[in-house]
Amino acid sequence: MSPIANPVVNPEATAFNLERGLAAFRAEIDGPVAAFFSSCVHCGICAQSCPFYLETGDPKYTPILKLEPLRLVWESEFTLWGKIKGALGLQQRVTDAMLAEWEELIYDSCSMCGRCSMVCPVGNDIQAMVRKSREGMVAAGHAPEGLAGAAVRAVKTGSPMGLQWKTLQVQIEHVQTSSGLTVPVDQAGVDYLVMLSSMEVINFPEYLEAITKIFDHAGVTWTLSTQCFEATNAGIQIGNKDIAALLVERVVDAAVTLGVKNVISPECGHAYTAIRWEGPNLIGRRYPFRVFHIIEVMDQLRAQGRITTAGKELDRLSLHDPCNLARKSGVIQQQRNLMDLVAEQFVELPEHGRFQWCCGAGGGVSSNERAEPLKLAAFKRKKAQIEAVEPERMVTMCATCRTQLEEGLEHFNMDIPVVGLTELIADHLVDKEEPT
Amino acid sequence: MTTIADPMGFLLFTKGPLFNIAIAIFALGLAARLAEILLLGRRPNFAEPRAGEWLPGLRTVVTRTLPDPGTFKRAPFNVLTGLIWHVGFLVALLLFIPHIELIKGLFGVSWPGLPNPFVDLVTAVTLVALAATLVHRLTHPVKKRLSTIEDYLIWAVTFLVVLTGYLAYNRLINPYPLALGLHILTAELFLILLPFTKLTHIFTVFIARWYNGASFGRRGVQS
Numbered sequence A: 001m002s003p004i005a006n007p008v009v010n011p012e013a014t015a016f017n018l019e020r021g022l023a024a025f026r027a028e029i030d031g032p033v034a035a036f037f038s039s040c041v042h043c044g045i046c047a048q049s050c051p052f053y054l055e056t057g058d059p060k061y062t063p064i065l066k067l068e069p070l071r072l073v074w075e076s077e078f079t080l081w082g083k084i085k086g087a088l089g090l091q092q093r094v095t096d097a098m099l100a101e102w103e104e105l106i107y108d109s110c111s112m113c114g115r116c117s118m119v120c121p122v123g124n125d126i127q128a129m130v131r132k133s134r135e136g137m138v139a140a141g142h143a144p145e146g147l148a149g150a151a152v153r154a155v156k157t158g159s160p161m162g163l164q165w166k167t168l169q170v171q172i173e174h175v176q177t178s179s180g181l182t183v184p185v186d187q188a189g190v191d192y193l194v195m196l197s198s199m200e201v202i203n204f205p206e207y208l209e210a211i212t213k214i215f216d217h218a219g220v221t222w223t224l225s226t227q228c229f230e231a232t233n234a235g236i237q238i239g240n241k242d243i244a245a246l247l248v249e250r251v252v253d254a255a256v257t258l259g260v261k262n263v264i265s266p267e268c269g270h271a272y273t274a275i276r277w278e279g280p281n282l283i284g285r286r287y288p289f290r291v292f293h294i295i296e297v298m299d300q301l302r303a304q305g306r307i308t309t310a311g312k313e314l315d316r317l318s319l320h321d322p323c324n325l326a327r328k329s330g331v332i333q334q335q336r337n338l339m340d341l342v343a344e345q346f347v348e349l350p351e352h353g354r355f356q357w358c359c360g361a362g363g364g365v366s367s368n369e370r371a372e373p374l375k376l377a378a379f380k381r382k383k384a385q386i387e388a389v390e391p392e393r394m395v396t397m398c399a400t401c402r403t404q405l406e407e408g409l410e411h412f413n414m415d416i417p418v419v420g421l422t423e424l425i426a427d428h429l430v431d432k433e434e435p436t
Numbered sequence B: 001m002t003t004i005a006d007p008m009g010f011l012l013f014t015k016g017p018l019f020n021i022a023i024a025i026f027a028l029g030l031a032a033r034l035a036e037i038l039l040l041g042r043r044p045n046f047a048e049p050r051a052g053e054w055l056p057g058l059r060t061v062v063t064r065t066l067p068d069p070g071t072f073k074r075a076p077f078n079v080l081t082g083l084i085w086h087v088g089f090l091v092a093l094l095l096f097i098p099h100i101e102l103i104k105g106l107f108g109v110s111w112p113g114l115p116n117p118f119v120d121l122v123t124a125v126t127l128v129a130l131a132a133t134l135v136h137r138l139t140h141p142v143k144k145r146l147s148t149i150e151d152y153l154i155w156a157v158t159f160l161v162v163l164t165g166y167l168a169y170n171r172l173i174n175p176y177p178l179a180l181g182l183h184i185l186t187a188e189l190f191l192i193l194l195p196f197t198k199l200t201h202i203f204t205v206f207i208a209r210w211y212n213g214a215s216f217g218r219r220g221v222q223s
């Protein structure tokens, strides 16, 4: 289906309904899903991994329960036993009312952090099945308004926040004035195409200046693209493959137009998993370029001896691993290597790396205004971790996590500033030797 | 046929025709379940992998048996009772000499067993731990919420298999053929239910863990 015929984007298209929802659930069922549902022993351990359950104490937020609609479709249509029960009229069916009730469970109370998938003793990848369930929810017309709004804006304007190139242009000029460097735009044949996230452009303009300095320092050739600068994918967050594929194609087109070898995802965890892991499958082919998170690129430059820093931060710093970057993408050691360059006193949170705790805002929770109280509740896990090691500042590498940490810490009157790792590195670069 | 009037007849029935029926339902049912899963397969994955799938998948099959330290701290009772009774059940099932002889008779393979009094002790511990899992299921808010009639049915059948075995071995039900017949009957019920209930996990857990480990492993994370 083309996005034009997609009711999320076009109100005139035939509305989504239960039947389309069930078809979308059905289309998501594969061998792993069948193996996972066949194996669940109702032990409840997954609840112990979910910040939304742990911080509310409400058993309805148990991860596996969030998948009940998908499970029912699997049982009734993909198992012999379910078909027999169906013929006897004993099989429960998914109804519109059920999906309406599950909307809160599948969106508001799940940041798709993937912790449950690491902990379930039978190995159920629950997070992957939440992602799949969202496809069914959208097609059934049960996605939160906040996410639908972001998806419409992303399709129509290129940014989920409606940000335009004009705004970015102003920021580029700012960076050029303050750094005395050039921000390359639409340069063909360079090594890296740099993507951004609107959230970052609006909340953390320091990022663009930081990478401009780092790439100049390391002698990296790079560019922004006027054709496409947004790396986040609202189609993945809401759970609609048509929209998601369209947004990925824009990035691919921009990279192909400029003939770059690599695309860099910004300090945003979700954008990275979207373009790195889901993207090629959404468009059904391999990319003609490679994809890296900015943290991976900086660590490669460090390893090649192309980043020279001087001095260290002297206060006590700790690190928040974004779920999408660490647990879901294996970027764990890189940020620690970089911290070593610039931090005198680095303390790990009690559970970190692949077992870190979510900030509570991922998976579209932060674009879904209705979920605000749950988002704050889930943050209490992170807060407790931070309290356990009492850092003076937190460092992270995802604009959504950073915003959530800042807001959450402020809400609880904790005076702990949050900084982006890229800026921290940029702050310690030694000046290049002037050519004599 | 009444069991009380003719214990020997009952035992022969459970060892003969009923055993064959149970094995047939178990084998066909399980084959159907495994086929349902494996035939679905996976879509091709076009994302550039960081690592292979096979090894991380196999590693997860093994490592998920024990929880990460944080989870253990948050749910020690759940984890420990589960582990204890599973180990106990497997010891009683696979290392009790009469069971080994049964398997030898059926498949021609055998291995050394453990002394009977030891298996007897393990069985008693298993029963206590199983009872503890039931209490946990009835009291923990998450488990209460998750549980269906099936969970209690499966608990009861599993418990009865172990209990009747314990009672028969210790001659606590008389006459002995009746005791043994009841044990075999409950084991057959267990086998018949296995492919159609969550007991399927005994086999599918390996597939589920592999898929999980493969998916994370491909992305460079040992899950």
Ligand code: HEM
Residues within 6 Å of the ligand: A041, A042, A043, A121, A122, B065, B078, B081, B082, B083, B086, B089, B090, B093, B133, B134, B137, B151, B154, B155, B158, B199, B201, B202, B205
């Ligand atoms: C003869 C073998 C087995 C039997 C009879 C069996 C039976 C059961 C039953 C009845 C439960 C639910 C317990 C409850 O109500 O709380 C359970 C849970 C579980 N089983 Fe098994 N199972 C067997 C083998 C396995 C194997 C081989 C694995 C993994 C490799 C496994 C992993 C689990 C796990 C992780 C749980 C959840 C933990 C818990 O709640 O205690 N089981 N099993």
Ligand code: SF4
Residues within 6 Å of the ligand: A039, A040, A041, A042, A043, A044, A045, A046, A047, A064, A119, A120, A121, A122, A123, A124, A126, B146
């Ligand atoms: S932890 Fe796994 S097996 Fe246990 S209830 Fe949750 S999904 Fe089911």
Ligand code: SF4
Residues within 6 Å of the ligand: A049, A050, A051, A052, A062, A063, A066, A109, A110, A111, A112, A113, A114, A115, A116, A117, A126, A127, A130, A358
């Ligand atoms: S992915 Fe995270 S938030 Fe979602 S159910 Fe699992 S543990 Fe909870």
